[in-house]
Amino acid sequence: MAVILGIDPGSRKTGFGIIHYHSGRSEYVTSGVIRLPAVALLPERLRIIYQCVSELVELHSPGELAIEQVFMAKSAGSALKLGQARGAAIVACVARELAVAEYSARQIKQSVVGTGAADKAQVQHMVKVLLQLPAEPPEDAADALAAALCHAHTQQSMINMAGATSVRRRRMR
Amino acid sequence: MAVILGIDPGSRKTGFGIIHYHSGRSEYVTSGVIRLPAVALLPERLRIIYQCVSELVELHSPGELAIEQVFMAKSAGSALKLGQARGAAIVACVARELAVAEYSARQIKQSVVGTGAADKAQVQHMVKVLLQLPAEPPEDAADALAAALCHAHTQQSMINMAGATSVRRRRMR
Numbered sequence: 001m002a003v004i005l006g007i008d009p010g011s012r013k014t015g016f017g018i019i020h021y022h023s024g025r026s027e028y029v030t031s032g033v034i035r036l037p038a039v040a041l042l043p044e045r046l047r048i049i050y051q052c053v054s055e056l057v058e059l060h061s062p063g064e065l066a067i068e069q070v071f072m073a074k075s076a077g078s079a080l081k082l083g084q085a086r087g088a089a090i091v092a093c094v095a096r097e098l099a100v101a102e103y104s105a106r107q108i109k110q111s112v113v114g115t116g117a118a119d120k121a122q123v124q125h126m127v128k129v130l131l132q133l134p135a136e137p138p139e140d141a142a143d144a145l146a147a148a149l150c151h152a153h154t155q156q157s158m159i160n161m162a163g164a165t166s167v168r169r170r171r172m173r
Numbered sequence: 174m175a176v177i178l179g180i181d182p183g184s185r186k187t188g189f190g191i192i193h194y195h196s197g198r199s200e201y202v203t204s205g206v207i208r209l210p211a212v213a214l215l216p217e218r219l220r221i222i223y224q225c226v227s228e229l230v231e232l233h234s235p236g237e238l239a240i241e242q243v244f245m246a247k248s249a250g251s252a253l254k255l256g257q258a259r260g261a262a263i264v265a266c267v268a269r270e271l272a273v274a275e276y277s278a279r280q281i282k283q284s285v286v287g288t289g290a291a292d293k294a295q296v297q298h299m300v301k302v303l304l305q306l307p308a309e310p311p312e313d314a315a316d317a318l319a320a321a322l323c324h325a326h327t328q329q330s331m332i333n334m335a336g337a338t339s340v341r342r343r344r345m346r
Contacts, residue, residue, distance in 0.1 A: 043263055043273035050264045070253055079249040083256020088264045090216055090257070091223045100216035 002155065003029070005062035005098070006148030007053065008140050009089045011081035012036055014049050015140025018060050019131065021152040028131040029060060031141040046088040053092035065093040066151035068143070069102040103150050108143075111150035175328065176202070178235035178271070179321030180226065181313050182262045184254035185209055187222050188313025191233050192304065194325040201304040202233060204314040219261040226265035238266040239324035241316070242275040276323050281316075284323035 001022040008015035017031035034052045036045045056062075067090065070082065090100060106116035112130065113122045124142040128135065130149060137145060174195040181188035190204035207225045209218045229235075240263065243255060263273060279289035285303065286295045297315040301308065303322060310318060 042275070043267050046260055046264050047267040050268055072249065074249070076245065076247070076249050076252040079252035080243055080256040080259075083253040083258075084260035084263070085256075086253075087219055087257035087260025091219050091261045091264050094216050094220040095223055102215070 002064060002152070003060060003062040004064050004066055004148040004151050005056065005060070005093070006066045006144040006146070006151070007089050007093075008068060008143035008147065009049070009082065009085040010140065011045065011078075011085045012038075013140050014052075014085060014089060015138070015142070015144035016053070016056060017137070017141055017145030017148050018056065018062060019145065019148045019152060021155070024156055026131060026149055026152050028133060028145075030056075031137050031145050033138055033140045042084065046084060049085055049088040050092045053089050054096070057093060057096045057098065062098060064151060065090070065098045065100045066147040067100065067102055068108060068147055069104050071104065101151050101154070103147060103154070107154075108146050108150040111153045112146045175237060175325070176233060176235040177237050177239055177321040177324050178229065178233070178266070179239045179317040179319065179324070180262050180266075181241060181316035181320065182222070182255065182258040183313065184218065184251075184258050185211075186313050187225075187258060187262060188311070188315070188317035189226070189229060190310070190314055190318030190321050191229065191235060192318065192321045192325060194328070197329055199304060199322055199325050201306060201318075203229075204310050204318050206311055206313045215257065219257060222258055222261040223265045226262050227269070230266060230269045230271065235271060237324060238263070238271045238273045239320040240273065240275055241281060241320055242277050244277065274324050274327070276320060276327070280327075281319050281323040284326045285319045 001020055004019050004021055006017045014034040018029040020027040020029055034049060036048055109118040110116040113126045120139055123146050124136040127137060127142045127145045174193055177192050177194055179190045187207040191202040193200040193202055207222060209221055266273060282291040283289040286299045293312055296319050297309040300310060300315045300318045
């Protein structure tokens with residue numbers, strides 16, 4: 001069984017979600033949003049992200065982190081803020097030896113909704129359906145869970161592909 | 174005595190410098206450049222920065238981090254990379270309870286060279302002079318030491334101002 005942590009970092013809110021993945025089935029463990037106090041200065045904001053992610057890792061022992069790759073930010077200013085939050089979250093994971101997998105927003109939406117052009121509401125809806133949740137999680141938590149699900153599905157495709165290859169090989173003998 | 178760590182983070186090279194500061198005197202302790210392998214992926218790069226800065230903190234027990242504030246980056250892409258490196262370095266310090274002070278490039282140059290418009294070579298030269306080094310440190314290490322010196326000078330100004338205030342208060346009684 002794989003324990004996958006998904007993170008959707010941001011300078012104001014950082015979403016997180018943890019799933020168990022085993023034999024093609026994903027199971028919800030926990031999710032939430034780390035909200036950063038508006039009055040907090042940068043070092044305090046980064047400390048909060050680092051500490052909360054560290055605590056999640058200590059508590060649930062995920063082996064892998066799935067995180068959205070950022071290609072384009074709105075501005076240099078917002079890219080710097082996002083980068084700092086992203087750096088703090090990733091470091092909390094790599095310091096505890098998690099493997100990190102990055103996926104584009106398109107890959108995540110494709111994997112969870114079936115189209116790379118899906119909107120936020122569709123992602124929230126499909127995360128609820130796929131993980132059999134009683135309600136849709138908040139946007140940032142849903143994005144984090146979607147990244148974790150994308151990673152689980154990608155791992156499964158690789159296992160299937162490896163399986164198909166070994167079947168082909170066996171037949172060729 | 175204050176032990177001050179200066180850091181000049183970057184996605185390829187991160188400069189660092191440590192000084193002791195006591196009664197208006199700055200003393201060089203160590204400095205260097207953390208070079209990130211060109212082939213390393215993002216998580217590995219951030220892990221290296223975090224680990225090296227953590228080791229510096231463990232070894233020299235600085236109480237304060239001085240770091241250049243970033244107002245403008247060249248592009249959103251470079252701002253994201255710089256932000257991630259900056260986040261990794263800052264987190265290694267705040268996780269070990271260092272106080273963080275940010276200074277603009279202008280403040281650092283003003284404090285070390287005497288003019289906010291100084292170029293890199295002037296900063297390297299003045300860092301060598303102020304810390305009585307046998308040679309100019311490499312650019313990134315010099316920038317990190319300059320941030321540490323700026324912090325030391327700023328602390329001293331505040332002590333002087335506090336001193337002046339208490340003298341005035343005493344005279345007024």
